Every structure is written in structure tokens, then in C-alpha cells.
Amino acid sequence: MMDAAELAVRLPASPRLRWRRFVNRAFRVAVFGAVIVVLAPLVAILWTVVSRGAPALDWDFLTSLPKPVGETGGGVGHAILGTLILAFGGLLMAVPLGVPAGVFLASDRMPRLGGAVRMCADVLAGVPSIVVGMFAYTLLVLPFKHFSALAGAFALSVIMLPTIARTTEEVVRLVPSTLTEAALALGAPRWRVMLRVVLPSAGKGVAAGIIAAFSRGAGETAPLMFTAFGSQFLSLSPLQPIAALPLVLFNYAVSPYDDWHAQAWAAALVLAVLVLAGNVVARFAMARRSP
Amino acid sequence: MNARPSSSRIDTAFQASLVLAGLGVATVLAGVAWEVLSLSGEALSKGGIGFLTGTTWDPVAEEFGALPALYGTLVTSAVALLIAVPLGIGSAVFLSEMATSRVASVVGVLVDLLAAIPSVIYGLWGLFVLAPLLREHVQPAVQAAFGSLPIFAGPPLGVGYGTAGLLLAIMVIPVITSVSREVLRAVPDTQREAAHALGATPFEVIKGTVFPFARSGLVGAVVLGLGRALGETMAVTMVIGNRYDISASLFAPGYTLAAVIANEFAEAFSPRYLSALAGLAVVLLGTTLILNAGARLLVRRVKGAA
Amino acid sequence: MSLASILAPLPDRSPPAARRVVTARPAAQDEPRVAKMVVDSLSAFYGRNAVLRNVSLPFVERTVTAIIGPSGCGKSTLVRCMNRMHEIIPGTSVTGRVLLDGRDVYGGHLDAIELRRRVGMVFQKPNPFPTMTVRDNVLAGWRLTGTKPHDADAVVEDALRRAALWDEVKDRLKAPGASLSGGQAQRLCIARALAVQPDVLLMDEPCSALDPIATARIEELIHELAPSVTIVIVTHNMQQAARVSENTAFLYMGELVEYGATAGLFTRPADPRTEDYITGRFG
Numbered sequence: 001m002m003d004a005a006e007l008a009v010r011l012p013a014s015p016r017l018r019w020r021r022f023v024n025r026a027f028r029v030a031v032f033g034a035v036i037v038v039l040a041p042l043v044a045i046l047w048t049v050v051s052r053g054a055p056a057l058d059w060d061f062l063t064s065l066p067k068p069v070g071e072t073g074g075g076v077g078h079a080i081l082g083t084l085i086l087a088f089g090g091l092l093m094a095v096p097l098g099v100p101a102g103v104f105l106a107s108d109r110m111p112r113l114g115g116a117v118r119m120c121a122d123v124l125a126g127v128p129s130i131v132v133g134m135f136a137y138t139l140l141v142l143p144f145k146h147f148s149a150l151a152g153a154f155a156l157s158v159i160m161l162p163t164i165a166r167t168t169e170e171v172v173r174l175v176p177s178t179l180t181e182a183a184l185a186l187g188a189p190r191w192r193v194m195l196r197v198v199l200p201s202a203g204k205g206v207a208a209g210i211i212a213a214f215s216r217g218a219g220e221t222a223p224l225m226f227t228a229f230g231s232q233f234l235s236l237s238p239l240q241p242i243a244a245l246p247l248v249l250f251n252y253a254v255s256p257y258d259d260w261h262a263q264a265w266a267a268a269l270v271l272a273v274l275v276l277a278g279n280v281v282a283r284f285a286m287a288r289r290s291p
Numbered sequence: 292m293n294a295r296p297s298s299s300r301i302d303t304a305f306q307a308s309l310v311l312a313g314l315g316v317a318t319v320l321a322g323v324a325w326e327v328l329s330l331s332g333e334a335l336s337k338g339g340i341g342f343l344t345g346t347t348w349d350p351v352a353e354e355f356g357a358l359p360a361l362y363g364t365l366v367t368s369a370v371a372l373l374i375a376v377p378l379g380i381g382s383a384v385f386l387s388e389m390a391t392s393r394v395a396s397v398v399g400v401l402v403d404l405l406a407a408i409p410s411v412i413y414g415l416w417g418l419f420v421l422a423p424l425l426r427e428h429v430q431p432a433v434q435a436a437f438g439s440l441p442i443f444a445g446p447p448l449g450v451g452y453g454t455a456g457l458l459l460a461i462m463v464i465p466v467i468t469s470v471s472r473e474v475l476r477a478v479p480d481t482q483r484e485a486a487h488a489l490g491a492t493p494f495e496v497i498k499g500t501v502f503p504f505a506r507s508g509l510v511g512a513v514v515l516g517l518g519r520a521l522g523e524t525m526a527v528t529m530v531i532g533n534r535y536d537i538s539a540s541l542f543a544p545g546y547t548l549a550a551v552i553a554n555e556f557a558e559a560f561s562p563r564y565l566s567a568l569a570g571l572a573v574v575l576l577g578t579t580l581i582l583n584a585g586a587r588l589l590v591r592r593v594k595g596a597a
Numbered sequence: 598m599s600l601a602s603i604l605a606p607l608p609d610r611s612p613p614a615a616r617r618v619v620t621a622r623p624a625a626q627d628e629p630r631v632a633k634m635v636v637d638s639l640s641a642f643y644g645r646n647a648v649l650r651n652v653s654l655p656f657v658e659r660t661v662t663a664i665i666g667p668s669g670c671g672k673s674t675l676v677r678c679m680n681r682m683h684e685i686i687p688g689t690s691v692t693g694r695v696l697l698d699g700r701d702v703y704g705g706h707l708d709a710i711e712l713r714r715r716v717g718m719v720f721q722k723p724n725p726f727p728t729m730t731v732r733d734n735v736l737a738g739w740r741l742t743g744t745k746p747h748d749a750d751a752v753v754e755d756a757l758r759r760a761a762l763w764d765e766v767k768d769r770l771k772a773p774g775a776s777l778s779g780g781q782a783q784r785l786c787i788a789r790a791l792a793v794q795p796d797v798l799l800m801d802e803p804c805s806a807l808d809p810i811a812t813a814r815i816e817e818l819i820h821e822l823a824p825s826v827t828i829v830i831v832t833h834n835m836q837q838a839a840r841v842s843e844n845t846a847f848l849y850m851g852e853l854v855e856y857g858a859t860a861g862l863f864t865r866p867a868d869p870r871t872e873d874y875i876t877g878r879f880g
Contacts, residue, residue, distance in 0.1 A: 017708070020742060024492040031389060034381030035398060038468070041461045042405045045416045100312035110310065117313040119584065124320045126515075126583035128522025130549050131572050134556070135323040138330050158319055165316055191305035219409030222524040222549070226557045246411045250525060253415050261419070268412045279407045283400070391687050481724040485786070487685055488718035489793065490710045491741040499741040503728035 046272070053269030056262040062270070066232055066248075072259040076267050078234045082149070082243040083274070085236070086228060087218045089153030094160040095210060101161075102168025102206075103194065118169075125162035132158045133223030141227060149235070149242035152228025159220060160213035167209025171202040208285035215278030219271065221246035245271045327576055331569035333562065342570055348535045348551070350560070355567035357574060359537045363452065363545040364575070367527060368520040370456025370541065371463050375520075376513055378460075379467030383512075386468070387475035388497055399472070406465035414529030417458040422449035422530055425457075430542055444540040450532040453541035458530055459520045467516040470590060474508030475501060477594045508593030514586035518579045524549040548575045632696075633658040633827040634679060634716070634797055639693035641674050641683055648674045650851045651693070656797070661819060661828045663842035663859065665835055667879060671851040672831045676799045679829070680716040681709040697797070714738070717790035721802040723782035725789070727775035731766050734774040734785055738793035752792055759825075760788035761818045780811025787818065791826070798822070800830040804837065816841050835875060839863050847871045 060075055067074035101121070105114050136155035141147055175198050183193040199206070221244075224230070229241040230251065245267055252264035334355060335342055345356020382402065386395045426449030437443050478501050486496040502509070532544020533554065548571045559565045632655035641649040649671045656662050664672045677683040679695055681702060694701040702712050725734050735753045739746055746752045753770070757763040762784040766772070777785055783803060790798060800819075804812040819828060819841050832838050838845050839859055846856040847868075855862060855871045866872045873879060 016744070017711070020492050020495070020710075021708075024494040027494040027497075028389065031381045031385045034378045035385050038378050038382045038405075038464050039398070039401055042401060042408075044420070045408065045412070048416055048420055049412065097312055097315045100309050101316045104309035104313040107309065109306070113310070113313065117317055119587070120317040120320045122587050123580060123583050124316065124323070126518050126522070126579055127320075127323060128524065128549060128575055128579060130522070130524045130552050131327060131576050132323065134330070134552070134569060134572050135326050137556075138326040139322075158323070161316060161319060189299070189302050191302050194305070215407065219407075219411070221409070221411045222553055225553060229557065246409060246525075249411050249415060250529075253411075253418060253529065264415055268415050271409060272412060275407060275409055276404065279404070479724075481720060481722055482726065484682065484685075484720060485724045485726070485789075486737075486741055487682060488680065488713055488720075489738040489741055489789070490713040492710055495741045495743070499737070500726060503726070506728075 049265065049268050049272050052262070052265035053267075056266035057269055061263070061266055065234060069257070074263075076243075076245065076248050076263070076270070078231065079243040079245045079248040079267070080270065081234065081236075082228070082231070083218050083245045083271075085149060085242065086152045086156055086224070086244055087214050089149065089238070090156030090160050090217045091210060091214055093154060093157035094164055094213065098161050098164030098213075099168050099206060101165040102209075103172055103198075105165065105169040106172035118166075121162040121165050124158070125166075128222075129159055129220055130222040130225075133225060133227055136223065136227045146239070147227060147229035147241040148239050149228055150238040152224045152242065152244070153238070155223035155227045156217040156220060159223060160217050163213040163216060164209050167212065168202075168206050171205030171209065172198060174205070175201045204285050208282040211278050211282040211285065215275045215282065218278070219246060219275045221250055245274075324576065324580075327569055327572050331566055331573045334566035334570040335573065337563075338567075338570070342567075343574070346537065350555075350564045350567075353561070353563050355563075355570070357548070357571055359535050360546050360548045360551050360571055361574060362537050363531065363547040364521055364549070366452050366545070367455040367459055367531070367547060368517055370453060371459035371520045372513065372517055374457065374460035375463045375467055375516055379464045379512075379516065380471050380509060382464070382468045383471035383475055384497060386472045388493070388501065399469075402465050402468050405461070406469070410462070410523060410525040411529075413458060413462055413526035417454065417526055417530040418450075421458060422454055425449050425454055434542075441539045442541055445538070445542045447542060448532065448544060450530045451540075451542050451544045452531070452538075455527045455531045455545075455547070456541070458526050459523055462523060462526060463516040463520045466519050467512050470512035470515055471505075471509055474505045474512060474590060474593050477508070478504045505593055507589045511586040511589030511593070514582050514589070518582040518586065521582070522549060522575065522579050524553050528553045548572075631658045632656060633698065634829075635694075635696040636675070636679065637694040637696060639675070639678060639691065639695060641671070641678050642690045642692075643686070644688050648851055649678070652848070652851075652853045654846050654853055654856055656827060656829055657844060658827050659824055660844065661823050661830060661842040663838035663845040664829065664831045664848060665833070665838050665845060665874075666848035667874065668833065669850075670848040672848050673801050675848065676718070676801055676829055676831055679797075679799060680713050680718055682713075682718065684709070714793050715795055716797040716799060717793065717795035718799045718801065719783070719786050719790055719803050722806050723779060723786050725774035725777065725782050725785050727773060729774050730771045731774055731777070731785060732770040735788050735792050737789050756788040756792035759791050759822060760784045761814060761821070762788055778811075779807050780814060783807060783811070783815060784818065787815075791822075795826065797827045797829065800828065802831050802833065805833065812837070835863070847874065849874070 060073070062075060062080065063077040064075035065078050066076070101117065105118055105121075108114060133155050135158065136151050140151035140154055179197060179201065180193055183197045184190070188196075224244050224247055228244055228247070230247040231241045231243045235242045249264050249267045249271060252260040252267065255261075338345070338355060342355060343357050343361070345354070346358050347354045347356050348359070349355075386399055390398065426447050430447035430449070433443055434447065482500045482504055483496050486500040491499060527547050528550040531547055531550050533546060533550070534544040535546050535551070538545060552568050552571055556568055559568055634656040636652055636654045639649055639652045640647055652675060664675060666672050674683060678691055683689050683691060691703065695703060697707075697712070697715065700706060726737060729737065729740070732753050733740060735756050736746070736749060754763060757766060762781060765781060766777070766785075774785065787803075804815055807815070816837065819830065822828060830838070830841060842859045844857065845859045845862045847854045847862065847870075849870055855866060855868045857867070862871065863875060866875060
């Protein structure tokens with residue numbers, strides 16, 4: 001026997017409630033759909049790069065120099081080397097400035113200046129890379145009337161700088177203050193504490209930031225277009241133009257030759273592996289830090 | 292007699308070098324702005340406001356008007372945001388409010404991978420996969436349905452404002468998603484609990500408490516995405532169609548500030564030409580700087596208030 | 598403790614002289630003592646970890662029941678199971694029953710969101726919505742669900758009066774919700790919960806973030822509210838439990854150790870663990 005109270009709670013949900021539950025479910029579906037739509041291009045792009053790039057990829061491609069226009073075959077060996085030289089060169093200039101800057105930001109010793117510097121780093125990160133290229137051009141190409149690997153590496157270093165500085169700051173901040181306090185209490189001077197205690201502790205994280213910056217620099221095209229400029233030849237000189245994978249990719253892609261298009265996909269595969277591998281390694285190093 | 296320098300002097304030198312490094316970063320930023328501005332000086336002072344409003348780009352006759360490039364930049368970015376904002380914020384809601392922490396970290400990594408793909412690879416895919424797809428299937432279908440609208444006029448080429456906007460959207464979504472996700476996570480759980488305890492559905496909790504609380508931070512995320520879209524060069528250059536003109540149709544080819552610079556800088560044959568290109572860079576830099584600085588302030592405000 | 602023994606009429610215990618009575622309450626012996634809510638063999642889990650073990654407890658209608666115990670004993674989890682807030686956290690689960698007016702709220706006849714309209718909650722840290730005005734905060738129960746009450750102004754005034762906040766904010770209804778002091782903010786949260794006319798009000802350590810004066814005002818408020826709403830208050834402050842409640846439950850390590858009239862539990866506890874807790878042998 002059901003009494004009035006039981007009957008009351010047995011009534012079906014009011015239309016208002018049904019509508020609210022429907023809206024809630026529709027929202028969940030829409031949000032889930034958004035994620036699928038967002039991830040689909042990732043799958044599509046990686047799939048295309050692998051499926052079109054792999055057939056043209058062989059040892060010859062990775063090691064030889066390009067053939068003259070019209071002839072098929074050849075490779076991007078010079079560009080792979082060029083990218084590595086440019087990216088390492090960029091690191092050589094960005095790390096000595098970026099890591100200490102990051103340490104400065106994390107130390108909070110001059111909070112107002114630190115705030116301004118932090119803002120500068122963040123804004124610098126947002127400067128379009130082509131404008132960075134123009135900056136490097138006016139500084140290192142225009143005066144010498146010469147494209148050069150040095151100018152390209154400099155442009156990349158400007159792009160890498162904010163990443164290195166901010167990652168270093170984040171990681172140094174995470175070093176527990178108890179560690180620094182204990183060292184200072186033992187009478188060690190600040191600089192020794194920094195070099196012997198804090199940096200080693202933060203080391204993996206700083207390395208991760210550097211690797212991430214390396215990957216980012218290796219993938220950049222625009223700033224190299226009028227600094228390193230590209231080249232058909234193998235070059236090790238910092239004062240000469242030099243090839244880079246992204247530049248070769250771009251030039252082959254917009255060319256009218258099918259053979260070069262195929263090589264562009266292969267170059268894309270190499271570049272993607274280089275950049276994504278760097279990303280994964282950096283992420284791994286970040287996660288494996290001791291807290 | 293102690294011949295070594297005292298520790299405190301090394302200390303001061305050490306601290307000073309840190310401060311110098313910090314100032315170095317600021318100097319680099321100032322340097323970028325300064326150099327680009329001075330390079331553009333000639334074009335801007337000669338052209339004056341006409342530089343911004345002119346529509347011809349004739350290096351031989353030395354007539355430089357930035358308007359079509361500016362128009363292209365704005366249109367492609369607007370299209371990109373229209374697509375990227377709902378998808379990006381929706382994904383952020385998924386990651387922050389709905390997914391379990393394991394799913395969220397996997398999806399988060401995948402979204403970050405999207406951000407790590409170099410722009411030139413996006414351009415390659417856009418040119419050889421997306422553009423043909425649009426040209427052969429999507430654009431004819433859209434024209435069949437809405438062909439009378441001026442926004443969809445013109446022959447289906449596959450490249451143009453719409454394609455560039457679409458490609459930009461894919462590249463901008465990770466920015467919007469990751470910043471929005473941080474902003475949403477900064478909303479205190481006590482707010483959500485209060486809403487749940489009043490009998491709100493999960494959707495109502497998000498709409499009534501989380502979004503209002505995070506609103507300015509979400510706007511900041513969108514503005515950061517806009518900043519990224521404005522400055523994006525390679526992918527856009529490869530699918531914009533490279534036509535220096537203004538058109539109302541999304542299917543028409545056009546040009547953007549960054550694309551013009553990328554395509555022409557290495558070939559610039561006169562100082563005035565170079566200066567004009569630098570002028571485009573100034574317009575680009577100015578807009579991105581203001582947007583970026585403003586956006587970061589907004590994001591910081593939400594994270595500070597939480 | 599079996600359910601049957603709990604639902605039997607409670608023995609009469611005369612209040613000792615030591616208990617400080619803030620306002621005189623009429624003796625409740627003549628009214629039938631109905632349990633508005635009953636927790637029956639409730640166990641609650643975070644994953645595989647049991648936080649509550651087989652707890653059975655009545656909550657007498659229109660009285661104040663206090664739940665005391667050391668930190669981590671499960672008192673917050675208990676009340677969160679009563680309005681089904683526990684299940685919002687992923688990975689949680691519940692066995693047993695929670696009865697509201699005799700029917701299991703986990704039984705499927707009642708949606709969780711409908712339940713939470715009938716069983717309201719006030720939290721430890723006052724959490725008014727900062728993006729809404731004071732007035733809109735009170736009406737949040739409607740605004741969030743996209744509806745409006747018939748006479749919004751009357752609802753607002755009534756709820757604020759019941760929460761002893763009306764006189765202080767009646768000229769500031771359009772002020773932002775975040776502009777109130779701690780004690781006022783908590784009373785605003787109480788008003789917000791009361792505005793939807795719940796039958797039961799769960800209070801999870803409502804005064805622990807407040808100063809003593811604000812605490813005293815809320816305790817007064819609880820006395821005034823008790824005849825109209827069944828109140829369950831979780832507190833780690835034993836004196837508070839003694840001041841405001843008719844019945845008290847003592848929880849320890851997820852289990853119900855003792856339940857009874859407040860006076861008796863504090864003066865003649867039946868279980869040695871209760872006595873140890875009350876005398877401060879462990880916190």
C-alpha cells in the first residue's frame with residue numbers, strides 16, 4: 001500500500017527537470033565531441049606525414065646532398081646537419097643568458113624588477129618569429145651584406161630565450177626552500193649554495209627546458225628565411241649561409257616538381273621525429289625529477 | 292693575510308650577474324622593437340597614414356599600402372578564433388571538469404603535441420591534403436547550398452582566407468585549451484561544491500559558477516590565441532593564395548602581413564622596399580605586443596583571485 | 598547498535614545542571630519523536646579505502662543533531678553521503694541506505710539534484726559566489742537552475758531574516774557577494790541554503806573558520822532555526838556540540854561509537870572511547 005508521501009516521490013520527473021537533465025547530457029556530448037574534433041587533425045597530420053614520408057625516406061636521403069633542379073633523387077643530409085648546427089648554436093647563445101635570468105626570476109630578490117623581466121620574457125615569447133628574423137637580419141646580415149649561419153643561430157637563440165628562462169624559473173622555484181636554508185645555515189655563501197645545491201637539484205628540469213627550447217628552435221622556418229637563408233651545399237662555416245630542414249621543406253613544398261614534393265614529405269617526417277622526440281624527452285626529464 | 296677575494300664580493304658579483312641576465316632579456320625585447328621600428332622609419336614617415344590605408348603594393352613604383360595585408364591577417368585570425376574558441380574552451384572544460392586525471396593527462400599530452408608540430412609541417416599538410424579536400428569536396432558543397440552569399444563567392448581554389456583560417460584554428464586551439472584549462476583549474480572547488488549542494492546539474496555548475504569566476508582568464512586565453520594567430524607565418528603563407536587584394540569571400544586568395552614579409556624579404560631590392568616590409572612588421576609587432584601583454588594581465592588576475 | 602534500538606522511543610534524560618542552556622527549549626517529551634532522516638548500515642569508500650564502516654544513526658525531525666569526533670573520523674563524509682555530495686568525487690562508492698522520510702535516497706526514485714533541494718548544505722569555509730550580488734547569492738538556488746521564484750524579493754527577505762542577516766545587508770543587496778565579512782558571508786551561505794526551503798540543513802563545521810563572536814551569532818541562529826528545519830551539525834568543538842544540539846553522535850575511525858541525548862553523552866558516556874575523547878585524551 002503506498003501512502004501519499006510515497007506517491008508524491010513516485011511521480012515522474014517534472015518537464016523542467018527532464019529538460020535540465022537533457023541539457024546537461026547534451027553539453028557532455030558536445031564537450032566530448034569538441035575533444036574528438038580537436039584531436040582528429042593530430043592523427044590526420046601524423047598519419048599523412050608517416051604514410052607519405054616513409055616511402056621516400058632511405059639512408060641515401062638522409063645523408064646525401066640535393067641534386068640539381070630537374071634531376072630526381074638526392075637528399076637532405078646538408079639540411080639535417082644545418083638544423084643541428086643552427087639549433088645548437090642558438091642554445092650556445094641562449095642558455096648563458098636564459099638560465100641565470102631564470103634563476104634571477106626565481107630568487108625574488110628584486111620583486112618589481114623581476115615582475116618586469118618576467119613580463120618581458122612572456123611578451124618576447126609572443127613576438128612573431130618572422131619579426132625575430134627581421135631583428136637578426138638588421139643586426140647581423142645588413143651590416144655585413146651577407147647571410148650567415150651565425151645570424152640564423154642568433155635568431156633562434158632569441159626565440160629560445162623565453163622558454164629557457166621561464167622553465168628555469170619554474171624549476172628553481174620548486175626546489176624546497178628548506179634545502180637552501182639548511183645550506184645557508186651551515187655558513188655557505190649564496191653563490192655556492194646556488195651552484196652546488198640548487199642547480200644540481202633543479203638540473204633535470206633545467207635540462208628539460210633546454211631540450212624543449214632546442215626542439216622549438218629546430219622547427220622554426222620564418223626566422224631563418226633571411227638569416228641563414230639556406231644552401232645547396234654542406235657547410236660548417238658560421239659566416240656562410242647554411243641549409244636547414246624546415247627551409248628545405250618549405251622550398252620543396254612550394255616548388256612545381258613532384259619529386260621535390262615527395263622529398264618534402266620525407267623531410268617533414270625527419271623534422272617531426274626530431275621535434276617530437278625532443279618534446280617527449282623533455283617531458284620525460286621533467287617528470288622524472290626528484291621532488 | 293688572506294689573499295683570496297672575500298666570499299661576499301663573489302656573492303655580490305654573482306647576484307649582479309643574475310640581475311644583468313634578467314636585464315639582458317628585457318634588452319633583447321627592447322632591441323627587437325627598436326631595430327624593427329628604425330628599419331621601418333623611412334616607409335612610415337614617407338607614407339604616413341597612407342601606409343596603413345593604401346591598397347597597392349608596388350615595389351617597382353615604390354608604392355606601399357598595407358591595408359590588404361592587414362585585412363588578410365585580421366580575417367584569417369577572425370575565422371580561426373570563430374572555430375578555435377568553442378573547440379578550445381570546450382576541450383579545456385573536458386580536461387578540467389569532466390575527465391578523470393588519467394584521461395586528462397593523456398589528452399593533455401596529445402593537445403600539447405599539436406602545439407609542438409612545426410608550422411611548416413602544418414603548411415605542407417594544408418597545401419597537399421586540406422586544400423585539395425576543400426577544393427574538391429567541401430567548397431563545392433558549401434557553394435551548392437549557400438553559393439548566393441558573397442562570403443562564399445568565387446571559384447573553389449582550395450586555398451584562400453577560409454583555408455588559412457581553418458589551418459590557423461587547428462594551430463591556435465592548443466594555446467586556448469592549455470591556458471583555459473589552467474584558468475578553470477584555478478577556480479576553487481568550494482565554489483563548485485556550493486553550486487552542487489543547491490541542486491544544480493554539472494552543466495549548471497559550470498555555467499553558473501565556474502565560467503563567471505574564470506571569465507576574465509578565459510578572455511585572456513582567447514586573446515593569447517589571437518596573438519598566436521596574428522603572428523603565424525609559414526602555414527598561412529602556404530595556403531593563403533598569395534594575392535595582394537581585398538575580397539569579401541572566404542574562398543578568395545589573399546595575403547597576410549607575415550606572409551608578405553616571408554615571401555618578399557629575401558628578394559627586397561631597395562632600401563625603401565625593405566623599409567616598407569619592416570613597416571608591416573611594425574604593425575604586426577605592435578598588435579601582438581599589446582594583445583599579449585593585456586592577455587597575460589587578465590590571466591594573472593584570475594589566478595591571483597583564486 | 599541495531600536500527601531497531603535506534604528507532605525505538607529514546608529514553609528520557611534530564612539535563613544536568615552543568616549544561617549551559619542558551620535559550621530555553623520546551624521539553625520535547627510530549628511530541629512523537631520522528632526521524633526525518635535515517636542512516637542505515639552506511640559504508641563509504643574512496644576507491645577501496647573504507648572511510649565509513651556500517652554506520653547507523655537517526656536524525657530526529659526538527660532538532661539539532663551534532664556529529665563529533667577527531668579529524669579523519671569520517672564525519673564530513675557522513676553528511677556528504679546524506680545529500681549525495683560524496684559521489685561527486687570520482688572513484689567513490691557507498692553501500693547501505695540513507696532514508697529521507699522513510700525512503701532510500703540512493704534507491705533510484707529520487708534524483709540527486711532533487712535530493713539536494715530538500716537537504717541543503719553549508720560548508721566549513723564560507724563560499725558566497727563572488728560574481729553575484731548579495732541578493733543574487735540568496736537566489737542562487739533558482740538562478741543556477743534557470744528558474745525564478747514567484748516573489749523574489751519576499752524570498753530574499755525571508756531567507757535573510759531566518760539567517761539573522763537581513764538588518765545588516767538590507768541596504769546592500771546589490772553589493773558583490775565577496776564584500777561581506779567572514780561571519781556575514783557564512784550567514785549569507787546559510788540564507789542561500791534556506792531560500793530553497795529545505796527540510797534538512799547539513800552544516801559541516803560551519804564555524805571553524807570564524808571568530809568567536811561570529812560563531813556565537815551562528816549558534817544563536819541555529820537555535821532559532823531548529824523548530825523549522827532539521828539540522829545536522831558536524832563539529833570538532835565539543836563545547837559547541839553541547840551548546841547547540843539535542844542529540845550527539847560520536848564517530849571514531851569511521852565507526853559510530855555512541856549516539857544519544859547530548860546531555861547524557863557528555864556527562865555519562867557509555868563507551869570508554871567517548872569518555873577518552875571528551876576528556877581530551879586524544880584529539
